[in-house]
Amino acid sequence: MKCAKCGQEVPEGAIYCPFCVAGGSAGEKEIIRGGIKGGLIGLALGLIPAALLLYVYGPERGIKAIAFAVPVATFTTGLILGLVKAKRN
Numbered sequence: 001m002k003c004a005k006c007g008q009e010v011p012e013g014a015i016y017c018p019f020c021v022a023g024g025s026a027g028e029k030e031i032i033r034g035g036i037k038g039g040l041i042g043l044a045l046g047l048i049p050a051a052l053l054l055y056v057y058g059p060e061r062g063i064k065a066i067a068f069a070v071p072v073a074t075f076t077t078g079l080i081l082g083l084v085k086a087k088r089n
């Protein structure tokens with residue numbers, strides 16, 4: 001039988017394709033791991049100013065929105081930076 005992904009001949013009844021496993025998926029995993037790592041670093045960095053804002057100004061409506069938006073933005077930025085960085089390696 002042929003692998004639907006790469007078109008290589010695969011032994012009948014194989015659970016996974018040895019060509020796909022040996023090829024791209026290991027690199028993909030590294031990239032995802034890099035993205036998660038970057039995102040977590042970004043989240044940690046974003047939580048500090050968010051916590052400070054809440055501590056200084058109290059949980060008012062506008063402050064809450066900002067305190068929520070900051071870690072989300074830093075998480076996203078870290079995620080993208082981590083993905084890009086892992087992709088280059």
Ligand SMILES: [Zn+2]
Nearest residue numbers: 003006017020
């Ligand atoms: Zn394959």
